[in-house]
Amino acid sequence: MIKRRRFLNVAASSVGGFSLAYLLGSCSNQGQQSSSTFDPNAIKVKVLRMGYQSAGDLFRNRQVLEKRLEPLGIKVEWAQFVQGPQLMEGMAAGKIDVGSVGETPPIFAQVAGSKLVYVVGTQRTATTGRSSVIAVPPESSLTKFEEIKGQEIYFQKGSASHYFILRALQSIGLTIKDIKIRSMATVEARGAFLEGRIPVWMTNDPHYAIAEKLGRIRVLRDSVGLDSPGGYYIADRKFAEENPGLLKIIIEELQALDKWADVHRDEVKKLMISEQKLAPDVADRVMSRRTFAGRRGLSPALIAEQQRVADLFFESGVIPKKIDIKDFLLPPDLYAAITPTEIMV
Structure with missing residues (x-):
């Protein structure tokens, strides 16, 4: 046993x-x-x-x-x-x-x-991936994706976001070990992100569009060009x-x-x-x-x-x-x- x-x-x-x-x-x-x-x-x-x-x-x-x-x-x-x-x-x-x-x-x-x-x-297509993003609240001190090292990033483990973050990190010379993963379904994380309680969020439409409408999201990068x-x-x-x-x-x-x-x-x-x-x-x-x-x-x-x-x-x-x-x-x-x-x- x-x-x-x-x-x-x-x-x-x-x-x-x-x-x-x-x-x-x-x-x-x-x-x-x-x-x-x-x-x-x-x-x-x-x-x-x-x-x-x-x-x-x-x-x-x-x-x-x-x-x-x-x-x-x-x-x-x-x-x-x-x-x-x-x-x-x-x-x-x-x-x-x-x-x-x-x-x-x-x-x-x-x-x-x-x-x-x-x-x-x-x-x-060449533009596929625009609706999947790595984002921060507008008040975040992060200004570009290259500053992501050491950050807590919220996404659903085992989802398409997992490959997205792996390739995005690889593109700037980092690995998955350079961030802190917090697994949470997108729909569950949205409210906390809109309230500024999640430092970095991986999301997609329609959640991205809803946050965008409310002026509560700033995109660090999308998944265009990451060869999924x-x-x-x-x-x-x-x-x-x-x-x-x-x-x-x-x-x-x-x-x-x-x-x-x-x-x-x-x-x-x-x-x-x-x-x-x-x-x-x-x-x-x-x-x-x-x-x-x-x-x-x-x-x-x-x-x-x-x-x-x-x-x-x-x-x-x-x-x-x-x-x-x-x-x-x-x-x-x-x-x-x-x-x-x-x-x-």
């Missing part, structure tokens, strides 16, 4: 604060099976359980999945999570089948032994292997939605106001920074980019073991069968 307790304590501290329930999930990853064992059009469920984050989800708000799946007799259920790490925990606990996260949460989930697969990625491969839709492995036909529909609808949103930005803003309860001027700020560049298939190039992210976390001592992204993929020709050719770049 003592040995078991010691193992759990070490594991929890190594992964950086993930919940015990997450770590106690399955600790084995299945290797990729031959694609011949899968029917790319197979759909075995009658309910699709989708996860989304509290910052909002256009995919949910537009109800495109519901319209596509209703004729097939499939119901869509949505579950909200505070951020990506919590969504990954929900998947590990069997509460959802598919969800959207940044590049970092699936890596931490892999370390914790979660059985997941990458479904589809996100295209990036972008976000992903992730699926439970068993669900993915049994329902590749649903994954195909999800990818197709996501790609079509991005194309629609890019030319109907006013409609997207209206949905933000009605569904996320954002003030019109806050929605304007969010939309001024938001891009709809489309989806990106799990090509060898994207896999290599995600592996680079995982390797950096290991080399920096953030995660306790090296992981192989390929262990969390479907067979290459199955991806080819469910992913539009134009996004396999």
Whole structure:
């Protein structure tokens, strides 16, 4: 019993604060099976359980999945999570089948032994990253990011902010050991930051836009140019292997939605106001920074980019073991069968 307790304590501290329930999930990853064992059009469920984050989800708000799946007799259920790490925990606990996260949460989930697969990625542009920032209150004595050494920085461990800060520090010759990390979900930290009780905060829209409207934020730097491969839709492995036909529909609808949103930005803003309860001027700020560049298939190039992210976390001592992204993929020709050719770049 003592040995078991010691193992759990070490594991929890190594992964950086993930919940015990997450770590106690399955600790084995299945290797990729031959694609011949899968029917790319197979759909075995009658309910699709989708996860989304509290910052909002256009995919949910537009109800495109519901319209596509209703004729097939499939119901869509949505579950909200505070951020990506919590969504990954929900998947590990069997509460959802598919969800959207940044590049970092699936890596931490892999370390914790979660059985997941990458479904589809996100295209990036030269301006992607403007909505993610490292910021201080207006009265802070810090005037530039290069003065960050030794500061307490608040962000959710295991979220996309974790990779953001790692690369931002690396860009000025510092490491993660040069700061003091205080893990707190963005939505929970916002009030304290607005009151001036958090010295340095990592946030994104719409929280950034809300603080901006109130004149309570000064940005030290954004994440533009820090070579993140972008976000992903992730699926439970068993669900993915049994329902590749649903994954195909999800990818197709996501790609079509991005194309629609890019030319109907006013409609997207209206949905933000009605569904996320954002003030019109806050929605304007969010939309001024938001891009709809489309989806990106799990090509060898994207896999290599995600592996680079995982390797950096290991080399920096953030995660306790090296992981192989390929262990969390479907067979290459199955991806080819469910992913539009134009996004396999």
